[in-house]
Amino acid sequence: MFSKDYEKKMKRRRTRNITLSIICLVVIIFGVSFFFLGGSYKYSSDYLTSLFKKDNETQKENIKEEPKEDNKQEKTPIEEPKEQEENSLSMDLDIGNGKLVKANFDETDQGKIFKSIDTNGNKVSFDIDSKGMYSVLLDEDNQNLYLSDTNGTLTDISLDTYNASSGTQFSKENVLRENPTYIWNESPRFLNENTLVYVSQLPWFNKSDKYIWTIDLNNKNHQCLNVQGQKVDFGNLSDKGLEVTIDGALKYVTTDGKVIN
Structure with missing residues (x-):
């Protein structure tokens, strides 16, 4: 059995060893701090605090300097619609058989009016009132005649069938098929806003003479003026009427459908 003195000695030794261990641990901590930080514990603590503070400030600066995302999407510039004047003041007119002509207009205080007709290389004659x-x-x-208004509405005003005084009917289609050079109608011109004139070999089919015909645009009635010649050419409108040269002689077609010198 151990004596009481021995137990006391062992107890003091354990206490001393624990104390020495704590002292050594403290010395090591301070030594490491001094070695790495070059100063006392207080200085080390201040240094660590300053580092922490600087780190916070650096983070704040980085956050401040970091460019903010622009939540606003970059707007694509909207092009102002170009003036469609050219398109709105022109129109394609389809006269059939794949033929398109272009009507050009002017804008006036009274509205849109015809300016010109572009035939686009097609064999098309035209006139504007x-x-x-x-x-x-x-x-x-095919010698078809069409009337067009400024809205582009086309109306076929052709004389499709000629009724002879004998009662015989002659269709344009059959006559031109048998004689492609026959002139059923040509050179249409406005006599006034209600009347058109044109040249035709009607009412004869075995002569080369040409006659002046009129069309009443109100009822689409065709009428022969019984004025004939081998060569008939229309000229300008004047106070007397529409100029017409018949075999070299200048005459006038009046607004009431008469031919005068």
Whole structure:
């Protein structure tokens, strides 16, 4: 059995060893701090505090300097619609058989009026009335006549069938098929806003003479003026009427459908 003194000695030794261990641990901590930080514990603590503070400030600066995202999407510039003047003041007119002509207009205080007709290389004759409200188109291949208004509405005003005084009917289609050079109608012109004139070999089929015909645009009635010649050419509108040269002689077609010198 151990004596009581021995137990006391062992107890003091354990206490001393624990104390020495704590002292050594403290010395090591301070030594490491001094070695790495070059100063006392207080200095080390201040240094660590300053580092922490600087780190916070650096983080704040980084956050401040970091460019903010622009939540606003970059707007694509919207192009102002170009003026469609050219398109709105022109229109394609389809006269059939794949033929398109281009009608050009002017804008006036009274509205849109015809300015010109572009035939686009097609065999088409045309005229525009003096007020620009209507145009007449002749397809020279099938000799169909069309009346157009400024809205582009086309009306076929052809004389499809000629009724002879004998009661015999002659269709344009059959006559031209048998004689492609026959002139059923040509050179349409406006006499006034209600009347058109044109040249035709009707009412004869075995003569080369040409006659002046009129069309009443109100009822689409065709009428022969019984004025004939081998060569008939229309000129300008004047106070006397529409100039017409018949075999070299200048005459006038009046607004009431008479031919005068």
